[in-house]
Amino acid sequence: MIRTFTQDDVIRYVYNETSEEENKEIEKAMLCDPELQMTFKEIRGIKNRLDEAVKSPSDKVTNNILNYSKTLNLLSNK
């Protein structure tokens, strides 16, 4: 018998929080349930978009941090 899965189960699956056993069952359920498959594709799509939305700090800030560390290193070696 195929287990019924919720959107929350799919979220756990997409974020790798399901067990090996659950993975097999969810993958099997998705083959027979187009709605579940659509939910999975949508959540996975948003997750990937969120990865792309990562923002970088300016070079100036990055250099400030590096310089702070170097200065501290020099002071502690004196």
Add this chain to the structure above:
Amino acid sequence: MEKYKISDGKLVSLYKNGSEEAFEQLLYRHKSRIFTTIYLIVKDNYVAEDLLQETFIKAIRTIKEGRYNEEGKFLPWILRIAHNLAIDNFRKEKRYPTVILEDGSSVFNTLRFAEDSVESEHVKQDTHAKLRQLIEELPEAQREVLVMRHYMDMSFQDISESTGVSINTALGRMRYALINLRKKMKQYKIAYDQNIYPR
């Protein structure tokens, strides 16, 4: 999460023994994830940059003074520092609200913001900025779980313990956050390709 040849733990050890190159690698490896986490909480680029510096200063001092717990993992540890600083700042700003413009920046930052206009011309960057704005507009409880799960890489169990709600509540908030984002992405015609990515 990405896999690296030299582990964070090894880089921290090297840094503790004086290797600035090791620190540089740690910084370049994680700065964007940490910065995004802060930015999505404080919603201001310049405040986020200040807090990023503060986060690393705290981390540097802790490592250099030998107070870093070797058993812990570097990224969750530094993300926790960043998150705490960002939340403190967010609460402070709530008591003394500043005028926030449509793009999420403070009105006092407009002149400096204008200097970034070259970047904002790129369509791709605009889409990413819009998506960040949509995340910023989520209800606080949903945004908190989304940031913790997606950018801080905390498990739902960890989020539940950290926020004092049940795992099901944390999962429910994540579900609503994703549903809301999906609706808004459709509304603003931000594509989320459903087919090309592996899990």
